Amino acid sequence: MANYANYCVSEVRYSSDRKMISQVKVHVNNEGIIGFSQICYRSLVVAKLKQGFTFCTILKNSVGGWNKGADIHLVGTPPDEYIRTDPNSTQKDNLENLPEF
16 A cells, blocks of 8 residues: 555544544554554544644455555534545544444
8 A cells, every 4th residue: 555644544433422433543654554553532633634644544455454445534623623534514523434443
C-alpha cells in the first residue's frame, strides 16, 4: 500500500447512542508499511485532522494484508464535528462499514 495517508483506521467503537465514534484502532502508515494498531480516542483523530494529518480507512484482505478504503474527513464546526468518509453535512460519525471492537 502506498503512503495514501499518515494514519489508517481499521476498526471503530461507537458511543452508546451510536451517533459518535468513541474510539478507533489507528495504524501508522510508514511509506506503505502499515504498523500495529493502537486504540485512540476520537478526540485525537479530530485534533490530528485539524493539524493537517491525513487519515483513511483500511480493510483486511483475504491474504492478511490491507486494502485502502476511503479518505477520512472532518466535517462541521465545534462542538458539532464529525469524522466521516463522505464529507457531507450529516451530523453523525460514519467510517464506512468498518468492523467494531
